[in-house]
Amino acid sequence: MTCAGRWEAEDGGPAVRLAGSADVRRLVAVLVRAFEDDPVAGYLFPGARSRARGLRRFFGTQVQTMIAGAGEVWTTPEVAGGALWARPGTPRQATLRDAMRLAPVLWEVVLGGRASAGFRLLADVERARPTQPHWYLATLGTDPSRQGRGIGSALLRRVLRTADEDQVPAYLESSKQRNVPFYARHGFEVTGEIRSEEGAVTLWPMWRAPRPPGP
Template structure:
């Protein structure tokens, strides 16, 4: 039975945060922010939960895939609609305690990543794919692709471009399958690189 896709709500925060924490455990950017494995294991679920609650769920564009009979998600794709890629000052302030608990003494590294991404981010109207991840047990089953295509169909209907950052060179080819193209390389000062990618509507 194929998983079904639906829009995530607040009741899904813990499950989605767990999926993203597993999917991004060995991600170069996350490993740079939290270099100690124990810190990542504890901090990443907190980090993703905080981001979901304060930055993303309010816009109603976070999709998850789950089996019909299961509440726990197998994967998720976090999008922001045009004009909402950057958290408001109020949302940012409310998120500070959770972000601080997640990153501890490595909080400054997280700020460096955020600042670099913001400098590179386009300012014309677009849909932003902020996070996409699938639980390790379900990777390679096509769930991630289904989640991406579902929202790209909306982009095409509305005539809107889409934007993302690939945190691994190996992911560039994956996103190119969905017609994303690299627009620039983003270098974190003292840290890893990411690749900004954009897709024009079809």
């Protein structure tokens, strides 16, 4: 069932809806909690305090930029999780304005002590991204207290349905090996590995070809 701003999963799974500016604070708090133990966040921000600050600033910037029009942000009615997608063909060159918005995050990385290796890892991630137009899953997170109840899947499925309808591929980088089978169940395939210099963290780029149209 589809109605304004709300989409009910056809299989009875959790409902999802587009997020708006009123959701930013709650959504950022959920994403910070979800990514507290993320290996890449731990690598970029080794200290717990700088990690919490860095994640708050990073997701604050990312969620607001996406909601303002750079992408689509999907959440649940009670904001238990979020999927942040960049639309196919969205310009990837960061504008000066984006760089200015991100400056405080970069400062946290510098303070966290991982500046040059961290920036090289982020540059490798950017370089690995395919040039063919695709839906890009920038962030997916469910509140830790609500994980394992189908929210992440419902959030993913919403945009993947559009991707299939439009026959457009999708792409993401998984920062946890544990999530690879989860994404594989949604049709993503691992295309390689991106490793930090000391091998401290690995990311798995995953590509999803659109499902062929049904009969």
